[in-house]
Amino acid sequence: MLIAVIVFVYFALTVPEFVSHGSFVNIAEYMGPYVIIGIGLVLVMVCGEIDLSVGFVWTLSPFIMHFFIDSGFPTLLAIVVSVLVCSLIGLLNGVVTTIFGVPSLITTLAVGYVVFGYTLTISHAQQINLPAQSVGVGRWFGAEAWSEIIWASVLVLLFHVLLRRTRWGLYTVSVGGNLLGAREAGIKVNGIKIGNFMMCSSLGALAGILEAFKNDIIDPSAGQLAVVLTGIAGAVIGGTAMLGGVGTMIGMWFGMLVLGELQDGFNLKGISAYTYLIIEGAAIIVFMIINTYLSKLRGSGRLVGTSSSRSTPRRKAARAID
Amino acid sequence: MSTQSAEQFTQPTDDDILRVEHISKRYGAVTALVDVSLRLERGEVLGLIGDNGAGKSTLIKIICGFQQATSGRMVLNGEEVTFSSVTQARAAGIDVVYQDLALINQLTVYHNMFLNREPVRWPLLRNKLMRQEAQKALDSMGIKTLKSVDQEVASLSGGQRQAIAVARSVFSDSKVLLLDEPLAAMGVKEGAMILDLVRQVKQRGISVIIIAHNYGQVLEVCDRVNLLQGGRITYDKYAKDTSVEELTNMVVAEYRKALEERQRAAS
Numbered sequence: 001m002l003i004a005v006i007v008f009v010y011f012a013l014t015v016p017e018f019v020s021h022g023s024f025v026n027i028a029e030y031m032g033p034y035v036i037i038g039i040g041l042v043l044v045m046v047c048g049e050i051d052l053s054v055g056f057v058w059t060l061s062p063f064i065m066h067f068f069i070d071s072g073f074p075t076l077l078a079i080v081v082s083v084l085v086c087s088l089i090g091l092l093n094g095v096v097t098t099i100f101g102v103p104s105l106i107t108t109l110a111v112g113y114v115v116f117g118y119t120l121t122i123s124h125a126q127q128i129n130l131p132a133q134s135v136g137v138g139r140w141f142g143a144e145a146w147s148e149i150i151w152a153s154v155l156v157l158l159f160h161v162l163l164r165r166t167r168w169g170l171y172t173v174s175v176g177g178n179l180l181g182a183r184e185a186g187i188k189v190n191g192i193k194i195g196n197f198m199m200c201s202s203l204g205a206l207a208g209i210l211e212a213f214k215n216d217i218i219d220p221s222a223g224q225l226a227v228v229l230t231g232i233a234g235a236v237i238g239g240t241a242m243l244g245g246v247g248t249m250i251g252m253w254f255g256m257l258v259l260g261e262l263q264d265g266f267n268l269k270g271i272s273a274y275t276y277l278i279i280e281g282a283a284i285i286v287f288m289i290i291n292t293y294l295s296k297l298r299g300s301g302r303l304v305g306t307s308s309s310r311s312t313p314r315r316k317a318a319r320a321i322d
Numbered sequence: 323m324s325t326q327s328a329e330q331f332t333q334p335t336d337d338d339i340l341r342v343e344h345i346s347k348r349y350g351a352v353t354a355l356v357d358v359s360l361r362l363e364r365g366e367v368l369g370l371i372g373d374n375g376a377g378k379s380t381l382i383k384i385i386c387g388f389q390q391a392t393s394g395r396m397v398l399n400g401e402e403v404t405f406s407s408v409t410q411a412r413a414a415g416i417d418v419v420y421q422d423l424a425l426i427n428q429l430t431v432y433h434n435m436f437l438n439r440e441p442v443r444w445p446l447l448r449n450k451l452m453r454q455e456a457q458k459a460l461d462s463m464g465i466k467t468l469k470s471v472d473q474e475v476a477s478l479s480g481g482q483r484q485a486i487a488v489a490r491s492v493f494s495d496s497k498v499l500l501l502d503e504p505l506a507a508m509g510v511k512e513g514a515m516i517l518d519l520v521r522q523v524k525q526r527g528i529s530v531i532i533i534a535h536n537y538g539q540v541l542e543v544c545d546r547v548n549l550l551q552g553g554r555i556t557y558d559k560y561a562k563d564t565s566v567e568e569l570t571n572m573v574v575a576e577y578r579k580a581l582e583e584r585q586r587a588a589s
Contacts, residue, residue, distance in 0.1 A: 165446045170433060174426045181424035184388065185437045186409040245428040 032148030048244025176244025
């Protein structure tokens with residue numbers, strides 16, 4: 001959060017147009033889909049895994065939706081069914097990773113290629129237009145400027161509760177924090193992982209559909225690995241650990257906000273897309289150093305008088321990072 | 323078994339809460355346990371000693387349902403039982419504190435104490451209730467070294483972590499508690515604290531099997547001692563009938579014998 005504020009103030013002072021409706025819409029539209037896959041990535045990363053396939057699910061899902069609408073499904077139902085169908089990709093990820101013991105980095109990369117190849121096959125690598133009858137519903141699902149970020153933010157709040165206040169969330173942290181310990185405590189660790197992979201794929205599917213409505217086209221070159229990596233970057237800036245056990249939805253939301261501000265701000269400054277990549281990369285590293293440093297500070301600070309406080313040190317650290 | 327001469331073994335009583343009978347465990351070609359029989363009297367603390375690799379941890383894992391025996395049977399409270407999971411064994415009243423404690427560093431003390439039996443007002447966890455109950459449980463066991471049950475386990479010392487793990491089992495109404503090397507890597511003060519805790523557990527009528535290497539500490543807290551050597555139980559005596567020297571000699575003798583055999587084979 002601190003970083004998001006600093007970046008905001010920096011651009012607000014240096015670029016006059018940064019504080020404007022158009023610019024905020026820009027940030028919100030940028031953030032929306034990344035926040036949605038970010039939720040899935042945080043779930044998977046907190047339980048100690050990674051999902052590279054979610055970007056390819058993003059590519060595939062609008063084609064599946066198109067297929068179901070063509071088959072006579074009403075748009076809303078087609079969206080729901082596509083999301084459910086895509087959760088099966090997560091099931092595959094989860095089963096191969098947990099039962100066959102293949103590292104999820106490899107599993108999901110391979111599954112991602114399969115999904116992408118399938119997408120290119122069924123689409124003949126051609127863009128297609130959205131079915132005309134879906135336009136009305138589409139306004140609620142991405143076409144309207146603020147709809148995507150609203151979906152994203154509501155989902156963040158829901159999944160925040162899931163992660164912090166339910167058994168599922170507690171077990172997700174346990175599995176990522178101490179896999180053997182969680183198993184010894186009788187937690188069904190494979191089930192937790194598979195479930196989180198499935199939620200991740202479903203969220204990837206939803207993000208892909210929202211993006212298709214936003215761009216008013218179903219595009220086989222959308223999504224892919226680049227969005228996964230941006231999603232991971234945002235989650236990590238927001239305090240999610242690559243090693244599992246630690247991560248917050250709210251932090252991830254702010255992580256995406258930082259990336260959105262950077263993108264929008266440099267855009268308005270007129271910096272070329274090529275230079276922007278350099279700056280984005282450098283910025284991520286700088287933020288991560290600040291984060292690491294801040295959480296170390298909290299770590300040593302927790303020794304002094306935390307007993308009266310209700311909140312745990314980690315939660316406080318996470319809040320500071322937000 | 324020819325090695326089981328009567329004088330080396332105590333006699334079963336009618337009041338044994340747990341009997342493990344003729345348990346064997348093989349992993350492929352490797353045999354970890356050979357026809358092990360062990361009994362636990364109601365309310366006693368049984369020390370299970372033996373060198374590394376003797377099969378102590380395997381035996382514990384079988385009793386607590388984490389692994390299944392290749393053959394043999396278990397009798398709990400006079401009834402034959404088989405456990406296919408830790409959850410089943412726990413439901414029957416057998417709980418275990420592993421060497422690695424099975425604590426989750428990233429969770430608070432109270433979440434750890436309730437792990438996998440959290441009270442829920444669907445769909446939300448009842449954190450407030452857990453916090454109160456955990457505090458009560460720790461207070462009642464005289465565990466006062468914690469600043470707060472809100473602390474993350476990562477911030478606790480080794481002794482504190484062990485205490486939380488033991489308290490968690492006691493608190494879950496277990497009748498038989500298995501402690502896998504609770505004294506490993508403990509300082510003097512922390513070790514004393516854990517021994518106190520074991521006595522507390524015993525006072526509550528819980529029967530305990532404790533694995534340990536420090537025979538002095540074992541005799542300080544245990545009622546009876548079993549020695550596991552090469553996958554067999556070779557020695558079973560009440561603590562009052564034995565001494566640190568005798569236990570040490572037993573283990574050293576095993577080592578000597580193995581050494582001599584190796585030398586004989588070499589020559």
